Amino acid sequence: ATGSCARESIISHRIASLVRFREKRKERCFDNKIRMHRKNGQFASLREGSAYFNLEAKKNLVVGRSLGPETVAPKKSDNTRYYEVLGVPKTASPEDLKKAYKKAAIKNHPDKGGDPEKFKELAHAYEVLSDPEKREIYDQYGEDALKEGMGGGGGGHDPFDIFSSFFGGSPFGGGGGSSRGRRQRRGEDVIHPLKVSLDDVYNGSSKKLSLSRNVICSKCKGKGSKSGASMKCAGCQGSGVKISIRHLGPSMIQQMQHACNDCKGTGETISDKDRCPQCKGEKVVQEKKVLEVHVEKGMQNGQKITFPGEADEAPETVTGDIVFILQQKEHPKFKRKGDDLFYEHTLSLTEALCGFQFVLTHLDNRQLLIKSQPGEVVKPDSFKAINDEGMPMYQRPFMKGKLYIHFTVEFPESLAMDQCKALEAVLPPRSSPKLTDMELDECEETTLNDVNIEEEMRRKEARAQQEAYDEDDDMHGGAQRVQCAQQ
Numbered sequence: 001a002t003g004s005c006a007r008e009s010i011i012s013h014r015i016a017s018l019v020r021f022r023e024k025r026k027e028r029c030f031d032n033k034i035r036m037h038r039k040n041g042q043f044a045s046l047r048e049g050s051a052y053f054n055l056e057a058k059k060n061l062v063v064g065r066s067l068g069p070e071t072v073a074p075k076k077s078d079n080t081r082y083y084e085v086l087g088v089p090k091t092a093s094p095e096d097l098k099k100a101y102k103k104a105a106i107k108n109h110p111d112k113g114g115d116p117e118k119f120k121e122l123a124h125a126y127e128v129l130s131d132p133e134k135r136e137i138y139d140q141y142g143e144d145a146l147k148e149g150m151g152g153g154g155g156g157h158d159p160f161d162i163f164s165s166f167f168g169g170s171p172f173g174g175g176g177g178s179s180r181g182r183r184q185r186r187g188e189d190v191i192h193p194l195k196v197s198l199d200d201v202y203n204g205s206s207k208k209l210s211l212s213r214n215v216i217c218s219k220c221k222g223k224g225s226k227s228g229a230s231m232k233c234a235g236c237q238g239s240g241v242k243i244s245i246r247h248l249g250p251s252m253i254q255q256m257q258h259a260c261n262d263c264k265g266t267g268e269t270i271s272d273k274d275r276c277p278q279c280k281g282e283k284v285v286q287e288k289k290v291l292e293v294h295v296e297k298g299m300q301n302g303q304k305i306t307f308p309g310e311a312d313e314a315p316e317t318v319t320g321d322i323v324f325i326l327q328q329k330e331h332p333k334f335k336r337k338g339d340d341l342f343y344e345h346t347l348s349l350t351e352a353l354c355g356f357q358f359v360l361t362h363l364d365n366r367q368l369l370i371k372s373q374p375g376e377v378v379k380p381d382s383f384k385a386i387n388d389e390g391m392p393m394y395q396r397p398f399m400k401g402k403l404y405i406h407f408t409v410e411f412p413e414s415l416a417m418d419q420c421k422a423l424e425a426v427l428p429p430r431s432s433p434k435l436t437d438m439e440l441d442e443c444e445e446t447t448l449n450d451v452n453i454e455e456e457m458r459r460k461e462a463r464a465q466q467e468a469y470d471e472d473d474d475m476h477g478g479a480q481r482v483q484c485a486q487q
Contacts, residue, residue, distance in 0.1 A: 077142030082125035090139070094130065101126040106308045111186045111318055187320035190311040194324040196295055198331040202363040202391060204297040210290050211322070214312040217279035222315035224283040225274045233269050235262035283315050293324055298339070298394035301328035334363065339401030340390045344408065345370075352378045352409045360405075362389070370405065380409040 083090050086100040104122050108114035128134045128146065138146055190213075196205070216222040224230065232238040240263065246254040259265035275281035293305055303326050311320035328336070335342040341363075347356055356378070357371035368389070372378060383404050390401025415423070424430075435443075 077144035079139055079142040081143065082129055082138065085121055085125040086129070092129075097126060097129055101130075102309070109186075109318060185316075186318040187311055187314055189320040190322045192322065192324050193327050194293065194295075194305070195327045195329055196299075197329050198334055198336060199363050200295050201299050201326070201328060202297065204397075205295045207293045207295065208290055209293060210288060212286050213289055213310070213322075214284040214314065215287050216313045216315065217276060217283055217285050219278040220276035220283070222283045224276055224279060224281040225270045226276060227274060230268040230270050233260060233263035233267055236260035236267060238267040240265045240267035284313060291322065295326070296394065297392040297397040299326055300394065301326060301336075303394075336391060338391075339393055341401070341403045342406060343403065344406045346408045346410050347378060349409060349411050352380070352407075378407050378409065380407070382407050 080090065083092070086092075086097065086104060088096050088100045092100070101122060105119065105126075106112070108118045108122060110116045110119055128138055134146060192209075192211075194207070194209075199205075217224070220226065233240075236242050240260055241257050242260050244256050244258065246256065248254055260267070263269050270281045276283075279285050289310070291307060291310065295305070305324040305326070307322040307324075309319045310322040313319050333343060343360065345358065345360075351372075355372045355374065355376065357369065360368040360370050362368055368386075370386075383406055386403040386405070388400045389403035393399045393401070
């Protein structure tokens with residue numbers, strides 16, 4: 001009994017010491033939280049979460065040590081989900097985490113139509129894994145341990161604050177409690193047409209393109225001034241726009257809104273002596289960037305190839321995308337319709353009747369032997385198809401459409417009488433019976449003339465339009481003459 005009382009006394013003493021330690025730590029954390037630092041126009045509080053977790057861990061260790069065999073340790077929970085959210089292995093380096101977060105955050109940003117919950121989850125996962133202390137705790141004890149260690153709230157950064165700091169806004173600080181700043185607007189996408197040949201989209205190709213883009217000035221971090229401070233524009237009172245009024249007439253005015261000339265629409269001004277020497281107060285500088293555009297097999301005319309976050313950067317702005325739109329050029333021999341190819345080939349009359357063979361050079365320079373079946377007659381304006389020799393299907397390049405060959409037959413201009421008799425001997429008999437001399441005497445003889453039917457119809461239509469114009473002109477002229485006679 002005496003030993004049991006002593007043991008309880010020791011436990012009570014340790015818990016009392018722990019309570020005093022916790023109160024002092026809370027006061028210290030509160031003081032740290034008050035000491036807010038101003039940077040990039042947003043407040044960020046100092047870390048405090050790890051202190052609470054260490055306190056909880058010490059509490060467990062004190063109680064566990066006093067109870068002897070019945071040791072109490074932090075309960076382990078899932079410690080892989082955050083890595084899965086970012087799509088990285090547990091061995092990922094800080095640089096790997098940054099790349100993974102950047103790519104996923106741009107894709108899932110709500111301003112681009114992404115899922116807000118997914119965006120928030122990405123930010124929280126990156127916040128934990130980018131902090132060495134939190135990552136160590138997460139790897140050892142899992143997600144629940146972090147929540148308990150931070151007082152059960154699991155607060156952390158606002159996802160938009162993390163995103164803005166990552167892309168040139170306020171720097172990424174630690175701990176919770178940062179307030180939600182102004183939502184960033186999204187920069188415009190930059191659209192470029194990209195001309196490609198049919199060979200490019202059949203075989204796949206890669207093109208390197210050099211572009212100029214604006215990037216945040218590295219010297220002033222997008223502030224435009226040496227000190228990082230700017231003044232509100234007096235001309236527009238910081239709004240970036242001015243209102244002008246024009247008097248159009250009695251009781252009529254026109255009100256127009258235009259960008260402020262003093263601040264160029266930014267709403268702030270920077271004194272000449274305080275301007276950043278690198279960007280001259282523009283906040284951005286130009287850089288050359290080479291993009292390698294991969295045109296995949298089977299891509300369609302008008303299809304887009306997007307480079308997320310590669311457009312012009314600007315302060316407090318989510319960078320837009322560079323978008324290339326494919327413009328497929330006409331091919332001299334092949335025509336494309338979806339996943340099918342069309343090829344036109346002209347046969348002589350002899351080939352159409354007696355058989356043919358020719359070599360077709362495909363878009364990948366393969367030589368295809370095209371030939372008719374023995375005894376086959378090819379009719380004018382007919383089509384033949386070759387399976388699996390059309391266009392590769394997009395993202396399924398081993399599957400192809402059909403290659404259609406359109407046959408036209410070229411007839412001779414005329415034949416000698418002996419040639420006609422020779423042909424009649426081998427060709428099927430005439431479809432119309434031979435007329436007698438009496439039947440011929442009752443008929444009027446005619447002459448067939450060569451004609452270009454399209455040109456003939458076009459000429460007739462133009463003549464009809466001219467006649468209608470002349471008729472209308474005659475009607476107006478007649479009315480004028482009558483009016484003059486009355487005067």
